Amino acid sequence: MVTVSRPGLRERKKQRTRDALLHAALELFLAQGYERTTVDEIAEAVDVSQRTFFRYFAGKEEAVFFAQSVTEAQFLDAVRQRPSHEAPLEALRQAVLEVWDALGEVVGQLLPPELHLRVCRLIESTPALLATQLRRSAELEERLAEVIAEREGLDLDKDPRPRVAVAVFCGVLRVTKRLWSCGDDNSPASMRELTACHLDAVGPALAQKWRTG
Amino acid sequence: MVTVSRPGLRERKKQRTRDALLHAALELFLAQGYERTTVDEIAEAVDVSQRTFFRYFAGKEEAVFFAQSVTEAQFLDAVRQRPSHEAPLEALRQAVLEVWDALGEVVGQLLPPELHLRVCRLIESTPALLATQLRRSAELEERLAEVIAEREGLDLDKDPRPRVAVAVFCGVLRVTKRLWSCGDDNSPASMRELTACHLDAVGPALAQKWRTG
DNA sequence: AGGCTAGTGACAGCGTCTGACATTTGACAA
DNA sequence: TTGTCAAATGTCAGACGCTGTCACTAGCCT
Numbered sequence: 001m002v003t004v005s006r007p008g009l010r011e012r013k014k015q016r017t018r019d020a021l022l023h024a025a026l027e028l029f030l031a032q033g034y035e036r037t038t039v040d041e042i043a044e045a046v047d048v049s050q051r052t053f054f055r056y057f058a059g060k061e062e063a064v065f066f067a068q069s070v071t072e073a074q075f076l077d078a079v080r081q082r083p084s085h086e087a088p089l090e091a092l093r094q095a096v097l098e099v100w101d102a103l104g105e106v107v108g109q110l111l112p113p114e115l116h117l118r119v120c121r122l123i124e125s126t127p128a129l130l131a132t133q134l135r136r137s138a139e140l141e142e143r144l145a146e147v148i149a150e151r152e153g154l155d156l157d158k159d160p161r162p163r164v165a166v167a168v169f170c171g172v173l174r175v176t177k178r179l180w181s182c183g184d185d186n187s188p189a190s191m192r193e194l195t196a197c198h199l200d201a202v203g204p205a206l207a208q209k210w211r212t213g
Numbered sequence: 214m215v216t217v218s219r220p221g222l223r224e225r226k227k228q229r230t231r232d233a234l235l236h237a238a239l240e241l242f243l244a245q246g247y248e249r250t251t252v253d254e255i256a257e258a259v260d261v262s263q264r265t266f267f268r269y270f271a272g273k274e275e276a277v278f279f280a281q282s283v284t285e286a287q288f289l290d291a292v293r294q295r296p297s298h299e300a301p302l303e304a305l306r307q308a309v310l311e312v313w314d315a316l317g318e319v320v321g322q323l324l325p326p327e328l329h330l331r332v333c334r335l336i337e338s339t340p341a342l343l344a345t346q347l348r349r350s351a352e353l354e355e356r357l358a359e360v361i362a363e364r365e366g367l368d369l370d371k372d373p374r375p376r377v378a379v380a381v382f383c384g385v386l387r388v389t390k391r392l393w394s395c396g397d398d399n400s401p402a403s404m405r406e407l408t409a410c411h412l413d414a415v416g417p418a419l420a421q422k423w424r425t426g
Numbered sequence: 427a428g429g430c431t432a433g434t435g436a437c438a439g440c441g442t443c444t445g446a447c448a449t450t451t452g453a454c455a456a
Numbered sequence: 457t458t459g460t461c462a463a464a465t466g467t468c469a470g471a472c473g474c475t476g477t478c479a480c481t482a483g484c485c486t
Contacts, residue, residue, distance in 0.1 A: 010452050010463070017464090038441065049466050054443065087421045127348060134347035135340060138387075152423050160388070160411050165418035167384030174351075175376045198373050202419065205378035208300045210365050223432070223483050230433090251472065262435045267474065 018056050020046045025063040026111070030118050034060070034126045061132055064119065067111050068133070072140050074106060075099045079147050088148045088162070092169045093199055100191055120181045134174075141170050172198050231269050233259045238276040239324070243331050247273070247339045274345055277332065280324050281346070285353050287319060288312045292360055301361045301375070305382045306412055313404055333394045347387075354383050385411050 007015075024045040028037045039060060043050045057063050078095035086094065107116050123129040141163075149155070149162040156162055176198045180191050204210075220228075237258040241250045252273060256263045270276045291308035299307065320329050336342040354376075362368070362375040369375055389411045393404050417423070 008453075013452085014464075039443085040441085050442095051444090051467080052465060055464080059443075088423065089419060090421075130351070131344035131348035134351060135344035138343070138347060154423075160414045161418040161423065163388045163392075164385055164411055164414045167388045168381045168415060168418065171380035171384035172377055175373075175380045198377055201373045201377045202381060205374040205381065206302060206415065206419075208303075210301065210367075210374065221484080226483085227433075252474085253472085263473095264436080264475090265434060268433075272474075 017046070017048065017052070021048070021053055021056055022063055022066055025057075025060065026115060026119060029060075029064065029122060030115075034064070034122060034129060061129070064123065064129055065132065065136065067107055067116055067119065068136065070107060070110065071099060071103060072136070074102070076140065076143060076147065079144060084151055088152065088165050089169060089199075091151070092144070092148075092166070093195075096173065096195065097192060100188060100195070104188070117181065117186055120177075124178060124181060137170060137174065141166050144170070168202065169199075172202060230259070230261065230265070234261070234266055234269055235276055235279055238270075238273070239328060239332060242273075242277065242335060243328075247277070247335060247342060274342070277336065277342055278345065278349065280320055280329055280332065281349065283320060283323065284312060284316060285349070287315070289353065289356060289360065292357060297364055301365065301378050302382060302412075304364070305357070305361075305379070306408075309386065309408065310405060313401060313408070317401070330394065330399055333390075337391060337394060350383060350387065354379050357383070381415065382412075385415060 021042060025037075025042045028041055028045065037060070039053050040050050042060075042063075043053045057066075075095060078098050079091060082091035082095055104113050107113060111119075123133050145156060145162045145166045148166060149159070152162070154162060173195070176191075176194050180186070180194050183190070234255060238250075238255045241254055241258065250273070252266050253263050255273075255276075256266045270279075288308060291311050292304060295304035295308055317326055320326060324332075336346050358369060358375045358379045361379060362372070365375070367375060386408070389404075389407050393399070393407050396403075
């Protein structure tokens with residue numbers, strides 16, 4: 001009994017196939033565009049039947065958002081574990097910065113960080129993918145609102161503040177992420193700075209007077 | 214020359230076909246679901262070839278969002294025409310309430326208001342449609358940000374406030390619309406009230422202390 | 427009346443995705 | 457080792473969305 005911890009040959013093989021499909025898919029998407037890449041091409045690159053691809057991924061989209069799922073779940077967890085004395089927006093802010101700092105390690109095990117960034121850009125520039133991205137983000141918002149409501153001991157259907165706070169926060173975050181991923185400086189430091197800057201801009205943006213230069 | 218204002222027989226015929234396709238599509242979507250409705254069914258209901266449907270609409274989705282386009286354009290116009298002395302958020306708030314009051318008349322000419330509401334609910338409950346809805350909304354946000362920046366004489370790339378303000382506002386609006394369309398009271402009055410309530414909740418939601426009973 | 431062109435139908439084809447069935451391959455016990 | 461079971465995969469057929477092409481009809485203009 002030497003193979004106690006090992007997941008067994010079958011499981012390992014499966015993992016390898018999934019991984020090969022994922023990487024082949026992303027490489028092809030980045031090289032020639034999402035729409036111009038067919039499932040047949042991906043399957044052929046891994047030397048597997050088209051049918052097998054659909055047994056691992058519900059469709060081309062699922063391959064694209066595989067890494068995103070990880071960071072989303074991580075963000076949700078980070079919020080849950082913020083100390084409860086923090087105000088909701090403060091907790092959200094700290095959580096997102098946390099996740100961002102750790103992004104390199106966590107995603108890095110699944111995908112090269114540089115590849116991840118290019119996938120983000122691909123999503124932004126492909127309408128169909130952007131649409132799905134936003135829908136996923138909306139689902140995340142709902143779950144975040146639940147977490148916030150629970151933290152504060154509120155009823156999500158009676159007090160609008162959890163949903164409103166999350167909507168505001170995620171809205172700002174979206175603007176930030178878009179600007180950052182499309183910009184020149186793609187360092188984590190630049191992301192921290194932009195995030196902080198935009199969150200600090202919420203107050204002034206809501207103010208009555210913008211023109212008091 | 215009696216037919217000066219009339220658009221000509223050809224044009225009228227075209228309009229009638231488009232209208233018939235639109236209505237048939239929406240009826241079928243609502244009756245049996247979006248995904249479970251094929252383009253062939255829609256075409257057959259209007260007694261037209263499948264190919265013709267695609268000459269009027271880029272796809273099934275375009276039919277669903279036909280009415281939405283109208284209200285979006287109207288909202289954008291309303292914001293443009295708000296007096297420039299109003300603060301950005303105030304202008305956005307007034308504009309959306311304006312559009313909402315006039316919605317019955319404008320959309321009503323194209324679709325029965327009650328049908329429009331049911332289409333909204335269909336969108337909310339169909340992932341693929343929700344995704345597209347959100348993407349369209351994101352495009353609208355960008356255009357709104359441009360308008361706000363111009364009103365205030367700002368450079369969109371240097372000052373984050375326009376995008377942030379719009380993101381906050383649209384985020385709140387999205388939460389509001391979703392709750393309203395899924396709720397029981399679908400009166401315009403209820404929409405006004407909810408919108409105002411949620412916008413007023415932004416301040417408190419951003420506050421440090423939520424628990425000061 | 428007759429030519430021009432927009433609108434249409436019919437058909438073929440590509441790509442995504444699913445269901446059904448047969449085959450292979452790893453897991454496990456006899 | 458061998459046989460059995462279940463999981464993974466391949467193969468095939470087909471539905472559906474969408475596009476290109478080509479010929480034909482019907483409104484339009486002179």
